Amino acid sequence: MKLHLSELSGQNRITGYGDDYVMINQIRYENSLIVLPDHIIENWQAKTFEQMEAEHFECLVSFQPEIVLLGTGANLQFPHHTLMQTLNQSGVGIEVMDTHATCRTYNILVDEGRRVAAALLI
Numbered sequence: 253m254k255l256h257l258s259e260l261s262g263q264n265r266i267t268g269y270g271d272d273y274v275m276i277n278q279i280r281y282e283n284s285l286i287v288l289p290d291h292i293i294e295n296w297q298a299k300t301f302e303q304m305e306a307e308h309f310e311c312l313v314s315f316q317p318e319i320v321l322l323g324t325g326a327n328l329q330f331p332h333h334t335l336m337q338t339l340n341q342s343g344v345g346i347e348v349m350d351t352h353a354t355c356r357t358y359n360i361l362v363d364e365g366r367r368v369a370a371a372l373l374i
Contacts, residue, residue: 263289263362266355266370271326274355274372287370288315289362301329301373309371310338317369319345319361323354325373 264287268275273282276292286293298308301324312320320339322331328350336346349357351372358370 264292265362266359269352269355272374274351274374282374284371284373286312287358287372288317289368291315296371298371298373301325301331304331304335304373306335306337309336312344312369312371313338313342315369316367317344318367319347319369321354321357321361321368321370322346322348323351323370323372324348325351328353 264276266274266276266287267278268280273280274285274287275281276287281294283294284296284299286296293311296308298304309320320336324331328348330348333340339346347357351374354370354372358368361368
């Protein structure tokens with residue numbers, strides 16, 4: 253799916269996605285990654301839902317997001333609560349959804365000026 257943007261204003265926006273990729277500012281990514289309005293963490297070490305560990309989320313604390321959107325791939329899957337413990341203890345909200353829904357929600361929150369991070373399993 254290709255998404256249309258209102259204004260880029262120097263922030264990272266998800267401009268398209270499919271079953272095996274996402275596009276950020278028209279650049280295609282085919283590996284799991286984390287997207288923030290002003291930063292991209294490429295080749296996120298969590299490659300699959302089953303491989304996710306708590307340490308994969310610890311890197312997000314330093315970016316001080318209000319909320320982390322976790323895109324779990326093609327299907328919605330809920331991780332064990334211990335995976336998100338570091339974020340919870342830091343007061344960061346967490347929402348879990350499939351990756352396509354995460355892409356759409358990320359753009360809405362960025363448009364609202366929210367400090368959001370999208371952790372995308374591709």
